[in-house]
Amino acid sequence: MHGITKRFPGVVANKDIAITVRKGTVHALVGENGAGKSTLMKILYGMQKPDEGTIAIDGEQVSFSSPGDAIARGIGMVHQHFMLADNLTVLENVVLGGEKLYGIGAKARKKIKEISDAYGLGVRPDALIEDLGVADRQRVEILKVLYRGAKILILDEPTAVLVPQEVDALFDNLRELKSEGLTVIFISHKLGEVLKVADDITVIRRGTTVGTADPRTTTTKQLAELMVGSELPSPETRESTVTTVPMLQVERLTVAEGGAPVVTEDTARTPGLPDANLRENTVAGRLLLDGISFTIHKGEILGIAGVEGNGQTELIEALMGMMTPDAGVITLDGKDITKSPVRKRREGGIGYIPEDRHRHGLLLESSLWENRILGHVTEAPNSKRGIIDPKAARKDTERIVREYDVRTPGIEVTAASLSGGNQQKLIVGREMSHNPKFLIAAHPTRGVDVGAQAQIWDAIREARREGLAVLLISADLDELIGLSDTLRVIYRGRLVADADPATVTPEELGTAMTGAASGHLDATDATDNRSDAGTDARTDSPEDEAR
Structure with missing residues (x-):
């Protein structure tokens, strides 16, 4: 790509880029x-x-009018925000638009x-997309591209939703693709991941290429300075602000698949049934959450680690x-909110950074102040x-844009016109502007x-310093370890392990996330030392294993 320039109203997205x-x-x-x-890659993909x-491509000059043209030349793209139809199955999504290939x-x-x-994607053709977690959706997108015979594969933020073991597996797949002559x-x-997997690196800053780097001789520090002109930030939090005042208490929270009625040993007793088997015999349907209990105090960040879909x-x-x-039972600041509607919880002080900003965080075709x-x-x-006060909402949106450095030509543009990171900063600014007591931060x-x-x-x-209680759910284990005061691991709907963020490594955490370790994690926990930290003896059915 040579001399690529792309202008949008009020902004030059690409300026004389060469790659x-x-x-x-x-x-x-x-x-x-x-x-x-992303703009550069959308140009390459014909969008x-x-x-x-x-x-x-291969020395021949090309011009694409649509993604169809790019696909015909062997280019496939997996977008950061997936392009899948939720109400269709995996098979239907994969063949959609490519019916002529294999029927x-x-x-x-x-x-x-x-x-x-061949690539260890573990995709189930008959699963509905809306039932899949983010990591599984990503695998469907990769499969969709390979199904169309792509020779050049564009992956936009492919590791954002994966645990270390899954990242390693993806990188093995990329090396396999590369060995077969494919280009990624x-x-x-x-x-760190870029330096681990890349053969060549091109750095873009403010819409133009500022240089290339050799991953064999470049450090993350040098790459960060080339990329943003400053050092790499760290999520590490040294000082503790944890108090003894509980802000959120969750006791034996249980959710069954399909909302099936649940009878636990706390609520009913069946004559002649052993207590140990009671739950298994009285719960209809698979448990998505199985008796989860935890407390988050004022000034505390509780990190939950887990592979998506657990x-x-x-x-x-x-x-x-x-x-x-x-x-x-769910208690917020001493009040039982188990049956409270969403609005009451919001007004009661719950902030929410959703895991998927496009599906749950923004109205993409609405203006920034409306999204605020x-x-x-x-x-x-x-x-x-x-009554809605548009003037005050606009003024406060301008403050958020200023304080959270949301890069935008103005507050009247649509949320869709912002880059992903700027959309995220707008959401964080919106949630923090209401001084929440308790914040749910999902992949912030x-x-x-x-x-x-x-x-x-x-x-x-x-x-957090001012007393905010935070539930942090993230696939970035460095972020979890760096920010959290307390760490728990969720596996198949249960809290199976806990860890001290000061001593645990991403690898140890990753092992527990796959179900291979439980109890309290420390340097000696290489094996499964089942304790009573949320685990009990249970033999999983073949269906559960398949899930």
Whole structure:
């Protein structure tokens, strides 16, 4: 790609960019949010047309009018925000638009299975997309691209949702793809991973290329300085602000699949049934959350580590009031909120940074000031005496944009026009503006560059110093270990292990997340030392194992 320039109203996204990618290599593209990485790749994928510049593939100059043109030339893209139809199955999503390749029946299913097995993607063709976690959706996207015969694979933030073991598996897959002559363009903010997997690195800053780096001789510090002009931030929090005052208490929270009725040993006794087997015999359906209990104090960050799909989403939805638990009690600042509606919980002081900003955090086609109101419609400054106050909401949005460094031409533009990291900063600013007592932070820095990461971490740490209680759910184990005061591991809907953030390593945490270790994690916990920390003896059915 040579001399690529792309302008949007009020902003130049790409300016005279030059990038050369060698065949059969992993080429990393790094830069802070809004640097123009995604725009550049959308141009390569035919989603945008450049205002200036040329693209050549295998020495031949090309011009793409649509992604279809790019796919025909062997280019595939896995977007940071997935392009999947929630109400369709995996198979339907994969064949959609590619029906002529292998049909829509047995032949297509066989091909999907072949690709899934070859690259260890573990994809189930008949699963509904809306039932899948973020990591599984990503695997479907990768499979979709490979199904279409891509020779050049663009991966936008592919490791943002994966644990260390999964990242290693993905990198093994990329090396396998590379050895078969495929070319991978890898967009990432995780500089350590970039240096580990890339053959070449191109750095973009403020819409233009500022240089290249050799991963064999470059350090993360040098790469960060090249990328943002400053040192790499750290999530590490040294001082403790934990008090003895409980802010959120969760007792025996239970959610069954499909909302099946739950009878636990606390609520009923069946004559002649041994206590140890009571739950297994009286719960209809699989338990998505299985008797979870924890307390978060004022000034405390409780980190929950777990592979996607082990109950984190259900936990968030139960705490927010989006889902009614089948059993258990939730207490916020001394008040039972188990049956309170979402709005009452919001007004009672719960802040929420959602795991998927596009699906649950923003109205993409609405303006920034309208997005600032979301979730806080009844609260000042958004409304006055029950009526929306657009003037006050606009003024406060300008303050958020200023204080949280949201890069935007103005507050009237749509949320869709912002880069991912700037959308995230807007959400964090919105939630922190209401001085929450308790914050649910689900993947708060997913897909966010090092500069924005530092700002978000600082905002959470500052609020924590003032007594905020935080539930932190993240796939970034360095972030979990660095920010948390207390760490718990969730596996198959149970809290199976706990760890001291001061001593635990990402590898030890990753091992517990796969179910291979439980109890209290320390340097000696290499084996499964089952304790009573949320585990009990249970033989999983073949269906559970398959899940």
